[in-house]
Amino acid sequence: MDYVSVRFAHALGQDNLDLCIAALGEAGCESFETGQDEVTAYISKPAYMDNKAAIDAVLDEYGPVRERTDTVIEDRDWNAVWESSYQPVRFGDFCFVRAPFHEPLHEVKYDILIEPKMSFGTAHHPTTALMIRFLEKFPPAGEDVLDMGCGTGVLGLLAAMQGARSVTGIDVDEWAYRNALENVRANGFSESAPCPFTVKMGDAGWLAGLRFDRVLANINRNILTGDMGAYSSVLDTGGSIYLSGFYRQDMEIIEQACNTHRLFYQEHLVQDDWTAMKFIKK
Numbered sequence: 001m002d003y004v005s006v007r008f009a010h011a012l013g014q015d016n017l018d019l020c021i022a023a024l025g026e027a028g029c030e031s032f033e034t035g036q037d038e039v040t041a042y043i044s045k046p047a048y049m050d051n052k053a054a055i056d057a058v059l060d061e062y063g064p065v066r067e068r069t070d071t072v073i074e075d076r077d078w079n080a081v082w083e084s085s086y087q088p089v090r091f092g093d094f095c096f097v098r099a100p101f102h103e104p105l106h107e108v109k110y111d112i113l114i115e116p117k118m119s120f121g122t123a124h125h126p127t128t129a130l131m132i133r134f135l136e137k138f139p140p141a142g143e144d145v146l147d148m149g150c151g152t153g154v155l156g157l158l159a160a161m162q163g164a165r166s167v168t169g170i171d172v173d174e175w176a177y178r179n180a181l182e183n184v185r186a187n188g189f190s191e192s193a194p195c196p197f198t199v200k201m202g203d204a205g206w207l208a209g210l211r212f213d214r215v216l217a218n219i220n221r222n223i224l225t226g227d228m229g230a231y232s233s234v235l236d237t238g239g240s241i242y243l244s245g246f247y248r249q250d251m252e253i254i255e256q257a258c259n260t261h262r263l264f265y266q267e268h269l270v271q272d273d274w275t276a277m278k279f280i281k282k
Contacts, residue, residue, distance in 0.1 A: 002045040003073045006055060008065040009038045014247060018222045020062040027054040031173050034220075035125070036272060038067075042175075045072060089123040094136045095161075097123040097154060100186070110161045113186045114152050115179065123154060127218050127244040130269045130276035131155050134242050135216075138278075140164045143213035148231065149223070149245075153180035153199065155216050157187050160195040165213075169199045170206050177201035204230035213239045218276075221246040225257040232261035235281045240266075244276035251275060 006029070012020060021032055021039065028047040033040045043051070048070075059065050088098035095110035104111045114122055123129055128151075135155065141163035147156035150169030160167045167189075169180050180199045184190070189197040200206050204227040215231050217224060224243055235241060241263055243254060248270055254277060255265050263279040270276075 003042050004045050004048040005040050005042055005071045005073055006048075006068070007038065007040040007071070008059065008068040010062075010065050011037070012062060014221055014250060016062055018220055020058060021220075023058040023062070024055060027051050027058055029055070031175050033125075036274075042073075086122070087124075089129070091123075091129075091132055091136065095132065095158060097132075110158060112154060112157050112161070114154055114183055115186065122152060126271040126274040127276065128154065130244050130271055130274065131216060131218050131242060132158060133269055134276055134278060135159060135162065138240070140214050144168075144211065146170070146207075146210070146212040146215045146217075146231075146234065148204070148215060148217040148227075149219040150180050150199065151176050151218075153183045155218065156180075156197065157183065157189070159214075159216070160189055160197055161187075164195055166196040167198070168210070168212070169197070170202060171199075172201070172203045174201060203227075207231075207234045210234045211236060215239070215241040217241065218244045221250050221253065224254060228257045228261050228263070232258075232263055232281060235263075237281055239281050241279045241281070242276060243279070244274070246275060248273050248275045251277065255279075 024041050028051040029041040029043045031042045086099055088102045090096050093108050095112060096105045096108040097112045097114055100113055135158050139162045140159045143164050145159045145164045145167045147169040150156055150171045153169050156167040156169045171177050184197050189195060191198050207230050212234050213236055215235055231241060258279045263281055266278040266280055268275055268277040
């Protein structure tokens with residue numbers, strides 16, 4: 001199926017940006033890539049044709065937006081698109097995140113294959129990079145890990161390679177869900193071995209009755225604060241939670257939400273004003 005990318009620059013604050021993205025989701029957009037000052041929304045071409053007026057109305061409401069570009073992406077062109085534009089990401093001698101058409105680097109410890117397509121989490125964005133840095137600093141060997149809002153599954157895959165006892169990836173977006181399943185298989189994992197890796201499509205409602213030693217959640221601020229109780233409820237006492245997807249100025253809001261649910265600050269990392277924070281459940 002052909003898709004359309006709707007790319008635009010903006011000067012929205014985080015709250016209005018979250019509302020804009022939510023409204024675009026209601027207008028039929030399926031997935032999003034966000035940068036410091038720009039957003040790219042993806043929608044199937046048939047849905048775009050049916051809902052273009054609704055998309056225009058959302059961007060008018062939250063505008064003015066700048067440099068808007070609507071581009072048809074033909075399904076058969078994915079490989080050519082990514083081979084021409086997608087670059088691998090290296091984190092020293094720790095890990096290498098690459099597409100199948102890139103040659104592996106044998107001098108790194110972990111080689112991660114990602115068919116990125118339209119899912120979030122290719123390690124290019126600072127929030128994903130920050131979470132990878134946390135995993136390097138605090139390996140999850142022997143832990144049951146939740147990758148909430150897993151996107152491509154890159155964080156869960158790295159945790160699995162580091163020796164996690166099990167990994168569960170959850171994403172509300174169907175494209176991300178299918179992409180994560182594909183990447184799990186491409187990296188040699190399954191629901192049974194060598195590290196049981198399960199991928200589910202849905203939101204925090206999937207978490208009831210599950211237990212984890214570690215939660216990874218690279219989402220946006222409003223979803224993080226809204227679902228913090230659910231994350232804490234499945235985290236064992238003494239377990240850790242790593243959060244990203246927000247700016248440095250949001251740290252106090254994130255910490256207040258965490259403290260309400262017995263999650264207490266340990267440390268944080270910053271890149272280009274994007275932030276990741278670590279908390280422990282007490």
